[in-house]
Amino acid sequence: MIDTRTLRTDSLLLLTAAIWGFAFVAQRAGMGYVGPFLYNAVRFALGALSLIPLIVIRRRLLSKSSGRRAQSPPAVVAPIAAQEGGSGRLKRLAGVGGMTLAGVILFAASSLQQVGIVTTSAGKAGFITGLYVVLVPLIGGFIGRGSDAGRWIGAVLATAGLYFLSVGESFTIAPGDVLLLLCALFFAAHVLLIDRISRSIDPILMSAVQSGVTALLSFVVALFVEPVSASAVVSAWGPIAYGGIMSVGVAYSLQIVAQQRAHPTHAAILLSLEGTFAAVGGYLILGEVLSARAIGGCALMLAGMLVAQLSAIRRDRQTAGAGGGVGR
Numbered sequence: 001m002i003d004t005r006t007l008r009t010d011s012l013l014l015l016t017a018a019i020w021g022f023a024f025v026a027q028r029a030g031m032g033y034v035g036p037f038l039y040n041a042v043r044f045a046l047g048a049l050s051l052i053p054l055i056v057i058r059r060r061l062l063s064k065s066s067g068r069r070a071q072s073p074p075a076v077v078a079p080i081a082a083q084e085g086g087s088g089r090l091k092r093l094a095g096v097g098g099m100t101l102a103g104v105i106l107f108a109a110s111s112l113q114q115v116g117i118v119t120t121s122a123g124k125a126g127f128i129t130g131l132y133v134v135l136v137p138l139i140g141g142f143i144g145r146g147s148d149a150g151r152w153i154g155a156v157l158a159t160a161g162l163y164f165l166s167v168g169e170s171f172t173i174a175p176g177d178v179l180l181l182l183c184a185l186f187f188a189a190h191v192l193l194i195d196r197i198s199r200s201i202d203p204i205l206m207s208a209v210q211s212g213v214t215a216l217l218s219f220v221v222a223l224f225v226e227p228v229s230a231s232a233v234v235s236a237w238g239p240i241a242y243g244g245i246m247s248v249g250v251a252y253s254l255q256i257v258a259q260q261r262a263h264p265t266h267a268a269i270l271l272s273l274e275g276t277f278a279a280v281g282g283y284l285i286l287g288e289v290l291s292a293r294a295i296g297g298c299a300l301m302l303a304g305m306l307v308a309q310l311s312a313i314r315r316d317r318q319t320a321g322a323g324g325g326v327g328r
């Protein structure tokens with residue numbers, strides 16, 4: 001049987017994909033009032049702020065459980081909280097640096113995506129952005145996070161599904177497509193970075209820090225390239241609220257928590273299902289009709305997820321049979 005922790009991890013990744021998929025409607029609506037950088041600035045700031053109560057509550061719970069150490073400052077890097085001396089401080093600094101770098105990469109990816117959506121079709125935007133599902137195992141192979149055949153097959157099936165779901169009969173290259181391809185590259189880098197550092201960093205704190213960095217950088221750019229209007233932000237409060245609290249605050253936190261156990265390629269396959277959820281959201285909320293081509297694309301994406309999942313189950317059984325426990 002599949003490990004219950006693995007099932008919980010996959011459920012968190014699927015929930016993340018669902019939130020991101022339904023956020024596509026909010027993202028398009030919000031762009032009708034504000035520019036891409038201001039939209040990102042406000043929604044990522046809101047996402048970071050929404051996590052502050054959770055960080056405070058978690059700090060109080062940890063303080064109560066630590067007894068005499070209740071007055072000590074909260075650790076940035078959870079597993080090294082008990083360490084003292086120079087090495088502990090260096091690891092804490094490394095944790096802060098990792099969270100900041102994640103925010104810079106997320107800023108680049110989200111900015112390229114927002115601008116790309118403005119200058120190309122929504123269908124192609126979804127497909128090209130989703131190419132990170134193939135870029136993750138490709139880049140991962142160069143940094144020692146290679147993928148087995150099952151994950152590669154799943155990634156290719158998911159990519160084919162994205163194409164049929166998002167792209168029509170004709171496929172032409174628009175200026176925004178190049179930006180979206182760069183966006184996919186940065187999203188792949190973000191997934192791989194989270195895989196590297198998520199096991200040693202408080203996931204809620206990391207989500208808040210990377211969101212805060214993204215918000216700050218987005219606001220600085222918006223001041224120079226876009227009109228910044230408080231009334232426009234108020235007009236777009238609904239899409240911004242969903243994009244900030246759910247897509248940023250909740251979903252990115254779930255991603256970090258889930259990637260503490262999930263292989264990056266496996267995570268990318270499940271997260272790429274946001275395209276399927278976006279299609280479902282368009283059908284349910286906007287009344288968009290799914291063509292046979294789009295339904296076939298959804299089926300291919302689900303097939304890719306199942307192939308990757310069956311591969312994970314087989315590895316779990318082999319590992320358990322060898323006496324090495326269950327894991328990815």
